[in-house]
Amino acid sequence: MALYKSNNKNEPGENTRAIHHGKSFAEGTGCVMPPIFQTSTFEHGNIEGFDYTRSGNPNFKILEKVLISLEGCKYGTVFSSGVSAITAIAASLTNQDVILCEENLYGCTIRLFEKIFKNYGLEIISIDFTKTSNIDKISELKPSMIWLESPTNPLLKIIDIKSICGKAKQDNIPVVVDNTFSTCLLQRPLDLGATISLLSTTKYINGHSDALGGAVLTNDKNWQDRMIFSQKSLGLQPSPFDCWLITRGVKTLKLRLKQQVKNASEIADFLALNPLIDSVRYPFRSDHPQFHLAKDQMKAGGAMITANIKGDLEQTFLFCKNLKYFTMAESLGGIESLICHPSTMTHASISSNRKAKLGIGDNLIRFSIGCEDFVDLKDDIQQSLNQLL
Ligand SMILES: Cc1ncc(COP(=O)(O)O)c(C=O)c1O
Structure with a gap:
């Protein structure tokens, strides 16, 4: 299977990048695997700048670094589940914003939008994005955000990410692609023009059905700032142990x-x-x-x-x-x-x-x-x- 190669010839391959997670925040110990930083809080004024695990922890940083490197993007934030990652993004919108969704999404994404966020004033419109005429509706509807999965869960519809992002760009509409089914090794939404690539790391990234997690990857500093804000203000952070397990899982x-x-x-x-x-x-x-x-x-x-x-x-x-x-x-x-x-x-x-x-x-x-x-x-x-x- 030919997987993605880095655009940068000097960059190590995907196996190497997944295995060598870099800084362990335990310099001087020689540990090969990073420790689990099972701490809720950190001494004020520490060199690494940690303060409280709801807003950051070394195990989050280690996992984020690997995911950023594999995705080939600038920023990444980890969450306690895929649904938390979805919540972090949707909660960044405001009353009367419209999310234009592919009609076939993971059931709990639809439930979250329809049964929770609708109550806070978000409007949800669902269309079949496999129809070209519906892609043309983007400029007419001018939504605040477009939400896609490809392949979709469970019907495995393939959505034309590049065409949709091209249309969305004309009106500066952010596009979120839930890339859980493919991961960045099979499909690169950000290279296809998406603003955000979202993962339930519970699935392929961890790969061993023993931890829950989510991640939001982007090249957009503004969206990254919103994700950090959502993580700490909504309490969507993962546990250090789950990050440690997922960091171990992603190596393979x-x-x-x-x-x-x-x-x-x-x-x-x-x-x-x-x-x-x-x-x-x-x-x-x-x-x-x-x-x-x-x-x-x-x-x-x-x-x-x-x-x-x-x-x-x-x-x-x-x-x-x-x-x-x-x-x-x-x-x-x-x-x-x-x-x-x-x-x-x-x-x-x-x-x-x-x-x-x-x-x-x-x-x-x-x-x-x-x-x-x-x-x-x-x-x-x-x-x-x-x-x-
Ligand atoms: C496509 C997709 N996105 C998001 C999620 C939610 O992930 P989690 O179960 O980690 O909250 C799932 C879960 O099955 C999924 O299939």
Whole structure:
């Protein structure tokens, strides 16, 4: 898998940058791994300028430095979860501001916007950004912010980030791209013109399903200042221990992704041939509706697959439950494979009408492909499908 190379020839490669996190804030000890700075407060006037962990901690700084380096950007702020990172951005807007969203977003992003921020006066408009005519609506609607995911959760729609950012730039509209499904190793939203690249570091960045985190990456100093302000004033900071775990997890991001992407592309092809599967969506399969855009925008197709089973809700659940190596669970991006039923899990908070309109039906399943051996995953899927016969 050819991943991003640095624009700077003198810069070390991605594995090196992920592994060598730099300053450990423990100079003189020779420690190879940084300590966990499990402290709520710091002595006034210390050289590094820390004061209270809600507004900064060495473990935050270490993780931010790695993420900034991998993303190839100027600024980064870490948060306690992906949802905290989303909150930090949305809370920077004011009463009557309008967020123009891609209609298919992670369920809890929609819930946060519709059920919380709407109450504080934000207006939310959702459109299908795969339609070119809707991209043209940006200049007409002139929103305060545009919010995208690509690939989207769970339908894996590919959104044309470059075209949307180009339009948005004409009116100085900031564009946020939730890059959780790809990470900066597969897709670089900031290079495509986005103002902010957002990550739930809970997923691929950490990769071991044992910590929660979020990050906001940007080249815009003004947005960086807002993120630091949100972190401390809303109490959205992560724990030092979670940052330490994520700093350890990210060291193997590229290695993990290589195996996951390889597995996923083979599993997608295998599923597509199976008579009990109605349809499969994987960005780098030629039958994906935005295949050419995906090839253009992404370095690889990622490790998420969405499929429709030929069956009803009961059979779909049976399939999920009978899998041995895929745990039926929320979340994604870990080394262990997971299966999810979006309609009743990640997108349970979305109204039935909206789910029906989007195409999140009873027989839709979402695979997060892990690092296991392909043959074991394939055989597991086959044995579970066989039980539906
Ligand atoms: C695309 C996307 N963004 C954000 C989040 C939220 O992340 P977290 O669970 O770390 O709050 C998720 C969680 O599944 C997600 O899939």
